[in-house]
Amino acid sequence: MSAIRLQLQAVSVGYAERRQPTKVVVPPFTESLEGGQLVCLIGPNGAGKSTLLRTMAGIQKPLSGQVLLNGNDVHRMSASDRAKHISVVLTQKTEVGLFTGYGLVAMGRHPYTAWTGQLSESDHAVVVRAIEMVGAEKLANQSINTMSDGERQKIMIARALAQEPNLLILDEPTAFLDLPRRVETLVLLRDLAREVGCSIVLSTHDLDLALRLADRIWLLPQDKPIQVGMPEELVLNGAFEAAFQSSTVAFDAETGAFKTHDDWSRRVYLQGDGITYIWTRRALERAGYAISDHAEDGQPSIRIEDTDAPLWHVTINQHATDCDSIEALMAALSA
């Protein structure tokens, strides 16, 4: 692990304005990160994720405590010093005008160039390396305006890398992307953290991905203290469940995903295994059936016969039917 260390010492975040009561968004918390770690900040909208990220980026002052990067207080650095340590990718979609991928990534050298903005050979080398690291070689000569959202996001990440940061902060980097691009982007960021040795903190709503990829999770529920720790730990100690509790959805600690609370009065007994079992179970749950693991009187029972083509034997009130698809099974159950 790299020596780069990010420390948050009793940092509390919020807004203090004159003539107005101080609004604490995130009460004091302490956290320490090694370089190369990926942190996912998770929480409902309005819980203060962006405010926390802005504070870490040095744009906003904390209400109390210190954010230390290698022992230096990021809020005491000059703006140009800070830009050499911390870079950001914001959630807003940026229209930048007539730039190529290379031109935009080269903007990341801003804190290093002289007043003319002229890039030196070593600046060019950093830009090329940043483009290579995100795998955007083909986008270098392409105009930003012709890029897809995912390609543009790669270029924005490369631009942030060109600042050679010790801490990379991304505010919802996956917000505009389709699902494959989300996975790709988060995996890329995880790998970048390892490769570059910098700390990466990002906010996201992709709970499932965050649980799989993050080294640490910062869980920021609305109006509750922030919880930090390894993802598995937070699942086991019920922090996730508590954070996302509501009347319509619940966090399922078994699958690490959200479940909708439905009326579980309809129960079925499902027998079987393998992938057919998993997807049959999902279809049943989606339709509002609770799955029981033993047969009970008066409750439909389904037995999966998983040969070449799966077959579902359904018994409802001693009346047996065979279904050859999940759709037919559903029709049989609701009949």
Place this chain on the structure above:
Amino acid sequence: MAQPSVTELISPTTTQRMRLGLPGLRPMLIMGIVALLVAIFLLSLVIGSVSIPLEEVVRILLGQEATKASWSNIILNYRLPQAVTAVLAGAALGISGLMMQTFFRNPLADPFILGISSGASLGVALVVLTVGTVTTTLLSGLGLLGDLGLAAAASMGSAVVLLIVLWTAHRVSNGMTLLILGLLFGYLTSAMVSLLLYFSIPERIQAYINWTFGSFSSVTWDQLLIITPTIIGGLVAAFLLSKSLNALLLGEAYAQSMGLNLMAARFGIIVTTAILAGTVTAFCGPIGFIGIAVPHLCRSLFNTSDHRMLVPLTILVGALVALAASIIADVPGSSIVLPLNAVTAFIGAPAVIWVILSRRNIKETFAS
């Protein structure tokens, strides 16, 4: 035997290919436009109400005797100061427009968006419409136009608005608020001008309206002694601000995250714009169109948003457009002089519309 690995063979070329993505500065293009500017500049000295042969013009410029003494007088006291004024004013307006468009990330921004010209108009309106005796005739009203007093009034007006804008800029956190406030200052001052016009006499109103038409021809050598260093200073400042302007293309938040001192950049951009646009307005009247159109023209024609290219290009193209407008307004071969503002818009608007429609990239050229 050590053979170079595949990556060693490929990577220099991929690197070079990637770097093509950054076109860099194009000195040949700049030199070409400079040559065109020199040609138009000479043309503006040759044609006018009377045509003077080019060799005579060159001789007069080199300080030699002309065939007719009156030619010497026309060139040195009328056409040359007018051409120099047009070049400086065009460059100044183009650059202030460019800075405002980038600063506000708004394609509709122009040099006067901060209310600079409104302030100048108010200053001039106060002088032209109220100062002097009630019996002032049309002629004496017009006579005021050549006065340094008028320029001073316009400068004062611009400066007052500038101070208000700076004071606000220091207090508000984002540029958009500033944009709206500038617009409101504009309405406020126009309202005051309307009141002054309403209670004024026709001759003075005519004199004021003549000022609003804009003109490069009323500027004297004495005035150029003030205008030239001021505008050149402003243009140099714009060069120094290129890197900050580039950072601002990504928006204020990104610019700050890349180490830009936002307050300093904001201050620099506002003061530079105010000095450039304020100086032009004070001496030539509120000249529209060039400031909004030339930056778009440059982005679209030269396909770049990089201010290290855009600043010199806008200076040159702005000077070109202003010179061309000045030639046309004087209607060569006649003694008619058209209002400059009408000419810039009349000739310029169709030209810009054509460029925009034929290139179909106006949305892309602009960071919004």
